[in-house]
Amino acid sequence: MAKTDLVARLVGVLGREKILTDKEDLMCYAYDATADMPRRLPDVMVSPRTTGEVAEVVKLAGEFNVPVYPRGSATNLSGGTIPGSGGIVLSTLEMNKILEVDPENLTATVQPGVIIQDLNDAVAPYGLIYPPDPGSVTTATMGGSVAECSGGLRGLKYGVTKHYVMGLEVVLANGKVIRAGGKTVKNVTAYDLVKLFTGSEGTLGIITEITVKLIPAPEARRSMLAVFDDMDGAARTITGIISNKVIPATLEIMDNTTIRTVVNYARVGLPVDAAAVLLIEVDGIPEVVAKEAEVVARVCRENGGALQVAQDDTERDRVWTARRAALPALAQLSPTTIVEDATVPRSRIPEMLKALQEIAARHRLTIGTYGHAGDGNLHPTIVTDERNPDEMERVHRAVDEIFETAIRLGGTLSGEHGIGIAKKKYLEWELGPDGVEVLQRIKSALDPAGILNPGKIVG
Ligand SMILES: Cc1cc2nc3c(=O)[nH]c(=O)nc-3n(C[C@H](O)[C@H](O)[C@H](O)COP(=O)(O)OP(=O)(O)OC[C@H]3O[C@@H](n4cnc5c(N)ncnc54)[C@H](O)[C@@H]3O)c2cc1C
Incomplete structure (x- = not known):
């Protein structure tokens, strides 16, 4: 079946105004906030408004055997929303309702396209806060930050997104809709599906509703x-x-x-x-x-x-x-800004900072380092120019060394920006081949045809 058939069926589900197919429009969906990534156009961009519409889009993707790329505000820094060749970009930005603030249970329930700051503004009159606050808090969506398990500036004391997600509604790769978790503080019913989908970067299901914990300001x-x-x-x-x-x-x-x-x-x-x-x-x-x-x-x-x-x-x-x-500010310095988030145990920060200075000097690069030092999560940021192949070769060597150092110091590839495309090649360094195989098995159990955000993490 051809692309025109797929588009016609999508129009039948969503209406023409919720679909983009012109090349000029699709260009906007070929990239996200991550530098040094491939740029490929999707076939079509859709903006569903309800869970039912998301499920129909996913079913059509299965029927036509084309990939679906979920997308919030595309501020992620690991290439998580970049399409492979063709496929459907599914934007959640029109699913932006705060469905409930529940001051008795200290929870809020939102659609995935709600902007994090908007949730905080809505709960402030109750004297409550939703603590996860990535630097992109005024732009990033709740769905994107749950799918990425974002951290932020308050992570040291308050934890990260996974510590606040209590319940999820998810559209699976076969178009079925499941709910996991809810408003209860305690819930040990079987495997923890909420945790599984949190941080899954759109590769296991599409999150259509989120219940989060709030705390007193x-x-x-x-x-x-x-x-x-x-x-x-x-x-x-x-x-x-x-x-x-x-x-x-x-x-x-x-x-x-x-x-x-x-x-x-x-x-x-x-x-x-x-x-x-x-x-x-x-x-x-x-x-x-x-x-x-x-x-x-x-x-x-x-x-x-x-x-x-x-x-x-x-x-x-x-x-x-x-x-x-x-x-x-660093992004203004040169055309290409590569932000890493290798993370080390707090006690190893002095060594990591020293290593970053040495890596910058060795490869003759400008690296600005800032970040969430209290939780060992530094953001060495390389300012460079992807049009300069010689410099990019040095950049790639430097990035390899940054991750090698983080792992050697007992740290991790990613404190909060996720794996996406950008860090896929390093996964075995941290998890070993057997660990990566477990990831692959989870992926193929939930998405056997590989239609959900392929090319990210292990897909
Ligand atoms: C200036 C700046 C500062 C930042 N600061 C921080 C920081 O301090 N801490 C931090 O952790 N991150 C930070 N980030 C990274 C990024 O902002 C966060 O990860 C953010 O929460 C992603 O939200 P988004 O709506 O942009 O998601 P997107 O980039 O659109 O998507 C992120 C991932 O989630 C998937 N996805 C999106 N919506 C859904 C859904 N409904 N269901 C399933 N999958 C979905 C996408 O496919 C993609 O893999 C920063 C980024 C920028 C540009």
Whole structure:
């Protein structure tokens, strides 16, 4: 059956206005936020509004034996939404309803296209928050962040997306719809399907409804900026704060390359000569916040850090604007920005930071490093130009070495950005061939024809 037949059947399900087939329109769906990836056009882009429509699209994909690529806001950084040749891109952006906020059970139920920040705005009047907050929080969808198991700036104290997903509705590769989990805190009914689909990157099913846990908003918070003239002092402070039994909500680092770039980009007034800054926020009840802030200040001083404490919301916003500007600022430096998220146990951060500097020098590359230092999740960001083959060869060698180092230090390929296309080739380094085979078996059990987001993780 031809593409025109498929499109005609999709029109029958969704209506003409929910389908794009022109090349100019489809170009927008050939890429996501990931650099250095293949660019291939899908055959068609569809925007279903209901679970039933998603199920019909998936059934048609099965019948025509074409792939389906689920897509939220396409901010992922591992090539997760990039189509192979042809197929259907399924955008969830029109499934954007907050279905319920339940202040008694402390849950919210949403469609997958809801933007994370919109959920937080909706629960704020109840004095609640949904903690996972990737840097892309104002753009990324709930569906994309669940499928990616996103982390974010508050991961150290509050955990990541998988710690908040309680229930899911999922359209399987055969078009059947299942529900797993729900609003109960306890649920050990058989295998944990909620966890299986969380972080599955659209390769096992299409998430059409999500129930998440909410928590009370902290009463007080204090943001601090610690300035270091050597990287070792910053690294020792990260481990020192936590070994002094303070778990900040946020403990972020920016190295000198990142600081300079952010200052030029966002005019936020950071010290451009500093080797590194730590951006720290403690939160909770006021007495605890005051006590924890004192401990943070002491540890910073002991390690040679100069501390500035935000005195009001404007100063607090300045600190976090600086941090959120890190990736966009580095991205302005050159045409291609390659962001990695190799993650190491916190105690190995000093070694990882040193290794990153050596890798940059060895391969003559500019690498800006920033990230969620408190949970060992650094984002070494290589600014380069994919039109320069010599430099790209050095970039690829550097990326290999970054992952080798992370694994050698007892870490992982990905703290939060997922595997997608970008890190597929490294999977065996972490899981071994037998581990990868388990992934392949799960994939073929749930998607035997391989129509769901093929080419990602193991498909
Ligand atoms: C500036 C910037 C900062 C970022 N900061 C962070 C950060 O701090 N922490 C972090 O973890 N990530 C971060 N990211 C990465 C990214 O934003 C997150 O992973 C994000 O949550 C993805 O959401 P999305 O809607 O863009 O998903 P998409 O990119 O559209 O999709 C992500 C994956 O999920 C699949 N998918 C999408 N919707 C569904 C669905 N309904 N069902 C099944 N599969 C689906 C896609 O096929 C793809 O594999 C950042 C990205 C940018 C550009």
